[in-house]
Amino acid sequence: MYYFCVLLFLFQNSTPEHIVEYHDIKSKAQEIEYIEKYKKSDSADIQAYVISLEMKQAEYKVLPWQKLNTFSKGKAKLEQLITNEPKNANLRYVRLVIQEQLPKMLNYNSDIENDKHFLSELLKIKDNSDYLDTYILNYTTL
Numbered sequence: 001m002y003y004f005c006v007l008l009f010l011f012q013n014s015t016p017e018h019i020v021e022y023h024d025i026k027s028k029a030q031e032i033e034y035i036e037k038y039k040k041s042d043s044a045d046i047q048a049y050v051i052s053l054e055m056k057q058a059e060y061k062v063l064p065w066q067k068l069n070t071f072s073k074g075k076a077k078l079e080q081l082i083t084n085e086p087k088n089a090n091l092r093y094v095r096l097v098i099q100e101q102l103p104k105m106l107n108y109n110s111d112i113e114n115d116k117h118f119l120s121e122l123l124k125i126k127d128n129s130d131y132l133d134t135y136i137l138n139y140t141t142l
Contacts, residue, residue: 015131018064019090022049023135028060029131044081051078075108089129092118096140116142 018038023029031053038046055074058067078098082091096115102108118134122129136142 016045018046019131020136022053025053031056044088045116046086048078048081048088048091048094051081052098063098071106088131089119089122092137093132093140099127100141116140 018041021034025034029042035050035053036049038069041047041050055071055078058070058074061067061070073142078091078095082088082095085091095111096119099109099112119140120142123133123136123142
């Protein structure tokens with residue numbers, strides 16, 4: 001019975017594959033592969049990671065308006081996801097990572113403090129999103 005409980009605990013707290021894959025991406029080709037693999041998912045969690053990589057594709061565009069258009073489309077999609085699910089930890093985490101890494105001139109930084117507060121409170125709670133805690137601590141300024 002003890003081993004069953006340990007296995008159940010490990011299974012419940014294991015990191016979803018799409019999050020591990022996302023954080024292992026090292027190239028543009030891997031970004032595109034990830035987008036293609038997960039773009040049809042109905043999961044808001046997965047869509048947040050796909051959208052963040054779609055937004056990142058702006059850096060590979062040549063013309064400034066193409067860069068801005070690619071970024072703006074992704075931003076609108078991510079904000080819509082968060083409007084639909086404001087308490088979703090993955091969505092708030094992805095937005096915080098994006099906002100902290102973007103140049104200030106893109107003016108996408110108005111939710112940093114809200115997301116930091118939301119995620120810092122989440123870090124205090126033991127729940128089914130604990131697999132995300134390490135990523136929050138490693139990839140944000142929390």
